[in-house]
Amino acid sequence: MKRIILFIIICILLSPTSFFTIGIVNADSNNYYVSTTGDNANDGSLESPWKTIEYAVTQTSSGDTINIMEGVYTPSAGQILISNKNTASQWYTIQNYNDDLVIIDGTNCPKTNYINATIEVRNSKYLRITGLTVNHSAKGGITLMATPCSFIRIDNCTISNSSSFAFKVVSGMNNITFEYNYVYNNFNNWSHTLMSQETISFEHVTTFSINHIIYKENHAGSIDMKGGCSRGVVCYNDINTTGGYVVKGATGDWGGPGIMLDARGISHNISIYNNKVYGNVTGISLNTETTGHYEYIYIYNNVVNITNENNQAPTDNGRTPIGLGNTGSSQDIFHNIYIYSNTVIAGANNGASPFKVGHYSRNQLNSNNLQEVYVVNNIFYGYYTASGYAIWEINKISFEDGVFIVNNNSFYRPSGTIRIYWNGLYYSSSANPEKFGDEPVFTNPLFVNRFAGNFHLNSTSPCKDTGNNILVPCFDFDDVYRPQGSGYDIGTFEYLSESDTIPPQISAISLISSDPLDTDPSFGWVNVSCTVMDNVAVSQVILRIHNPSGSWNNVTMITTSNGKYYYRTTTAFSTAGNYSYTIWAKDTSNNVKTSYSVLYSMPPNWDINNDGVCKILDIVHVSIQFGSTGIPGWIREDVDNNGVINVLDISLVSNHFWKHWYI
Numbered sequence: 001m002k003r004i005i006l007f008i009i010i011c012i013l014l015s016p017t018s019f020f021t022i023g024i025v026n027a028d029s030n031n032y033y034v035s036t037t038g039d040n041a042n043d044g045s046l047e048s049p050w051k052t053i054e055y056a057v058t059q060t061s062s063g064d065t066i067n068i069m070e071g072v073y074t075p076s077a078g079q080i081l082i083s084n085k086n087t088a089s090q091w092y093t094i095q096n097y098n099d100d101l102v103i104i105d106g107t108n109c110p111k112t113n114y115i116n117a118t119i120e121v122r123n124s125k126y127l128r129i130t131g132l133t134v135n136h137s138a139k140g141g142i143t144l145m146a147t148p149c150s151f152i153r154i155d156n157c158t159i160s161n162s163s164s165f166a167f168k169v170v171s172g173m174n175n176i177t178f179e180y181n182y183v184y185n186n187f188n189n190w191s192h193t194l195m196s197q198e199t200i201s202f203e204h205v206t207t208f209s210i211n212h213i214i215y216k217e218n219h220a221g222s223i224d225m226k227g228g229c230s231r232g233v234v235c236y237n238d239i240n241t242t243g244g245y246v247v248k249g250a251t252g253d254w255g256g257p258g259i260m261l262d263a264r265g266i267s268h269n270i271s272i273y274n275n276k277v278y279g280n281v282t283g284i285s286l287n288t289e290t291t292g293h294y295e296y297i298y299i300y301n302n303v304v305n306i307t308n309e310n311n312q313a314p315t316d317n318g319r320t321p322i323g324l325g326n327t328g329s330s331q332d333i334f335h336n337i338y339i340y341s342n343t344v345i346a347g348a349n350n351g352a353s354p355f356k357v358g359h360y361s362r363n364q365l366n367s368n369n370l371q372e373v374y375v376v377n378n379i380f381y382g383y384y385t386a387s388g389y390a391i392w393e394i395n396k397i398s399f400e401d402g403v404f405i406v407n408n409n410s411f412y413r414p415s416g417t418i419r420i421y422w423n424g425l426y427y428s429s430s431a432n433p434e435k436f437g438d439e440p441v442f443t444n445p446l447f448v449n450r451f452a453g454n455f456h457l458n459s460t461s462p463c464k465d466t467g468n469n470i471l472v473p474c475f476d477f478d479d480v481y482r483p484q485g486s487g488y489d490i491g492t493f494e495y496l497s498e499s500d501t502i503p504p505q506i507s508a509i510s511l512i513s514s515d516p517l518d519t520d521p522s523f524g525w526v527n528v529s530c531t532v533m534d535n536v537a538v539s540q541v542i543l544r545i546h547n548p549s550g551s552w553n554n555v556t557m558i559t560t561s562n563g564k565y566y567y568r569t570t571t572a573f574s575t576a577g578n579y580s581y582t583i584w585a586k587d588t589s590n591n592v593k594t595s596y597s598v599l600y601s602m603p604p605n606w607d608i609n610n611d612g613v614c615k616i617l618d619i620v621h622v623s624i625q626f627g628s629t630g631i632p633g634w635i636r637e638d639v640d641n642n643g644v645i646n647v648l649d650i651s652l653v654s655n656h657f658w659k660h661w662y663i
Contacts, residue, residue, distance in 0.1 A: 030064045032056055033097065036071035053080050053094070053104070063090025068132070070100035078108035078138070079120055083146070086125035088611060096131035106137030106162065111192055115143050115168055122146035128153045137162040138191040147172035153179075160184040163191040166218070171204040171227055175578070175599075180212045187220040189246050198224040198256065204265065207578060208232040209597075215239040219246035221256030228265025228292065231550065234272045241279035241306070255281045258304075261297065263288035263330075269550050271298040274477055278305040278453070282318050283344075286337070287325040293332035293369075299339045301477050303455055303492050304354075307347030319352040321345065324373070326364040335371040340378065340471045343455045343492040348383040353421070355380055358395035360424075367401035375437070376471040379410040379445050379455075379463060379491040389413070390421040398423045399435050406437025408468040410445050410490050418442055441466060441490065456493045463490035474554070475584070479592045500589035504534040509583060509595060513573075524633070526573040529566045530557075530595070534587040541565045542584045548577025548602075557583075576604035576661050605639045606656040614656040622649050 031046075034056050038049035046067075050056045054075055056066045062085055085092030096102040106118030117140035121127060125148075134141040134157065141159035144152055150173060159166040159181065166186040169176055178200070186199050198221035202208055208229070215222055215237065222239050225232065243255030258277035261267055263286075277283040283304035286294055304321040321344045324337065344354040355375070358365040380391050391411045397403050399422045411418050411429060418429040420436055427435035429442045436442075446461040448454040457463055467488035475481055476494040484494045508531040514524050532538050545553040553572050557565040565583075573579060579602060583595040603610045608618040625637040625645045632641045639649040 030060075031067055032060055032064060033067045033069065034073075035069040036073065052076075057082055057094075060092070061085065062087035062092055062126070065093040065095065067095060067097035068100070068102045069097045070102060072103045072105055074105040074107060075118070076108070078106065078110050079116075079118060080104070081120050081122065082127065083122040083124055085127050088126055088151075091126045091128055092124075093128045093130070094132070095128070099131070101133065102131065103133045103135050105135060106139075106141070109138040109140075111139040111163070113139075114164075114197070115140065115145055115170060117141055117143035117165075117168065118162075119143070120145060121149055121152065124149050124152065126151045128155070129157065130155045131157065133158040133160070134162070135160050136190075137164075139163060140165040140168055141186065142167050144169045144173055144176065149173045149176075151175045153177040155180045158182040158184070159186060161188065161190070162186040163189055165197065165201060165220075166199050168197070168201045169203060169205050169208075173204075174206040174208075176202070176205055176208045178208075178210050178213070181214075183213055183215045184217060186218045187246060188244065189219075198222070198260070200224065201226070202229055202232070203227040205229050206231055210234045211236045213237040213239070215258075217243055219243040219255060220253050221260055222258045224260040224262060225267065225270065226260075226262035226264050228263065228267055229261070229270065230266070230268045232270045234259055234270070235274050237275045237277075239275060239277045239279075241277065241281040241283065255279060257282040257285045259284045261286045261294055263292040263294045264290050264328075265292040266332075267292070267294040267297075269296045270294075271300075272302065273298065273473070274301045274479075276303045276305075277321075278303075278307065280306070280319065282306065282323060283321040285320070285323050285325065287323075288328045288330050288332075290328040291330050291332070292328075293326075293330055293334045294337070295334065296336045297338065299337075300341045300473050301475075301492050302342045303345075303477060304342065305345040305347070305453060305455075306350055306352070307345070319346070319350050320356045321352070321354045323356045324365060324370075325358065326369070327359075327362075329362075329364065331369065333369050333371060334365065337373045338471065340374065340376040341467075341473055341476070341490075341492060343379045344381065345450075345455070346382045346384060348385075351384050351386065351389065353390050353393040354382055355391070356393045356395075357397065360393075360395045363396055366396045367398075367403050370397065370403050372405065373403055374405045374471055375409060376405070376407045377409065377467040377488065377490050380412070381410075381445065381450075382413045384413070385415045387416060388419075388426075389416060390419045390426060392420045392422075394420075394422050396423055398425075399427075404437070407471070408439045408441075408466065408490060409437060410441040410463050411436055412442065412444055414444075439466070439468075445491065455491070457489060457491065457495045459495070459497075461489075461495065464495050466490055475592065475594070479584075479594050481584075481586050481590065481592050484590060496590060500536055500587070501591060502535045502587075503591040503593040504532050504538055504585040504587050506583050506585055506593055506595040507531045507533075509598065511598070511600060524574065525568060526600075527566070527568050528557075528581065529560075529564065530583050531564050532583070532585045534585075534591075537588045538585060539588045540586045543567050544582045544584055545572055546580045548575055548579065573600070573602055576602050578602075604656070604661050605636075606653045606659075607661060608636055608639075608653070612660060614653060614659050614661075618653050619650055622653055626650075 032044035033049035035049040038051040042048035118137040204227035239258040465487035477492045541557040543555040560566045608621040
């Protein structure tokens with residue numbers, strides 16, 4: 001068994017620990033209005049609104065906002081089609097007016113294509129849809145299709161009672177955010193029984209976030225990332241995998257897996273954290289049904305509680321809380337999987353092991369194609385009472401193969417021998433404790449109330465202060481800073497003694513950059529500031545920066561005046577690409593708060609007009625200023641910062657012709 005030999009805390013450099021929200025800038029935004037009592041012959045003003053959303057979309061463009069007033073809207077052709085609203089500095093927004101309840105009825109949605117939806121977004125950029133309810137679609141709720149779609153945000157929406165899927169992103173998109181949405185009772189096939197994949201589906205998407213979704217009583221697979229998705233986060237979601245029975249094609253399902261990664265290509269740099277996944281079907285599943293592999297996948301701070309409390313019939317998807325598979329028998333190498341600081345429960349009626357790898361009879365994963373799987377600081381709890389029950393099931397891989405790096409995990413079941421299965425052989429905690437990795441814990445983790453689903457540790461838990469201090473996130477499920485005691489705790493929750501429970505309040509987050517903003521830190525700069533207040537006292541404020549490379553910077557912010565924190569940098573934002581950042585604050589009672597996340601894009605020198613691609617217009621911008629002089633860094637067209645705009649600047653731009661940087 002390998003030992004962890006990393007020499008830095010993983011939360012600083014290894015895995016993403018926050019999610020991004022696409023930043024929205026609307027300069028000179030025009031507001032238009034839609035009302036069920038309006039008329040499409042009107043001018044779309046507040047006093048004279050239009051009647052239909054479809055018409056409003058055809059009359060508006062980049063930077064405009066459509067405000068929809070209370071009521072039920074049923075598109076006459078069954079769909080709202082949005083396309084080509086794509087100016088980076090002027091987002092196009094469709095939203096409910098003044099928090100009104102706006103319902104879009106998809107009864108008439110066409111269903112000839114498996115990706116048909118009530119709202120279809122085609123070939124669009126810089127679009128936000130917020131505050132709408134899409135209900136009773138004859139096919140899907142919302143689809144992003146006709147690539148490329150990029151910088152799309154869907155938030156604070158409800159998607160319910162769709163005959164098929166709720167939200168689908170077809171192949172080739174980038175910078176997609178789906179957050180703070182309620183997804184309920186979809187995939188019930190009320191209009192047909194045609195096959196259509198999963199409830200929430202992202203296919204070959206680069207840079208994405210699925211966060212703060214409440215997911216309940218949907219009848220098929222929950223969240224699926226497939227076809228080579230990369231650079232994404234799935235976090236802070238509440239997912240119930242239990243759903244009513246439905247026939248999907250020729251297959252019957254009772255709900256579906258909570259979070260699925262189906263590689264079908266190279267899926268990489270995806271973080272799955274701070275999710276609550278529970279119900280009757282598999283919790284978190286990594287797999288590839290065809291070719292490809294997954295790598296650099298981070299699974300941490302999740303509560304996965306697959307109970308099967310109502311003892312429903314088994315499904316094809318199984319009931320494994322966390323599983324690694326390769327059902328496509330891909331010959332690729334799967335590697336660098338990090339599973340840490342999770343609480344993983346298999347309920348009383350669930351005979352599946354809390355953690356399963358591969359298949360007992362089919363050679364899906366073995367020591368030749370699976371490498372470097374880190375399983376550290378997790379609680380694995382199995383209720384099943386059968387004598388042969390194993391807490392882990394590892395198929396086709398032996399302990400001695402060294403594929404798994406296992407440290408400081410808790411293994412427990414209330415009744416029966418604590419056993420682990422390695423490639424056809426069973427080992428018990430009493431006879432073979434070494435087969436459970438380094439420093440295992442075999443006693444009851446002592447949850448506050450496991451029957452009520454409260455998996456916080458109580459004051460006498462053996463998992464307190466006994467975790468590994470290398471592979472550990474900076475914060476726990478509740479965003480409590482780790483560690484709280486003399487060491488890190490095992491499991492999802494860091495023990496926090498009762499005292500002041502009010503977290504700091506974060507507001508007025510702003511970013512100001514130099515103009516021109518140059519990636520040479522000698523000339524460009526970025527200021528990030530915020531206000532942090534607390535009922536007692538603030539002890540620490542940290543700026544968490546997610547870099548374009550996927551690495552992280554945690555920067556301590558300084559106080560400039562009472563309650564105001566400020567950070568000025570000439571280095572942390574000096575590489576071209578997409579950044580996201582959050583503000584993390586802690587008070588003297590160890591209460592913590594994490595702000596919403598902001599996406600910030602740093603253009604490279606050669607993209608003069610900052611449109612995401614280097615082309616002839618950038619060369620023209622340099623040519624217009626040809627011969628102009630100034631101090632180094634004085635103007636963006638002076639690409640090489642030598643104080644004069646000449647042929648060298650045109651040459652530098654030409655070297656990057658048609659190069660994209662924002663993906």
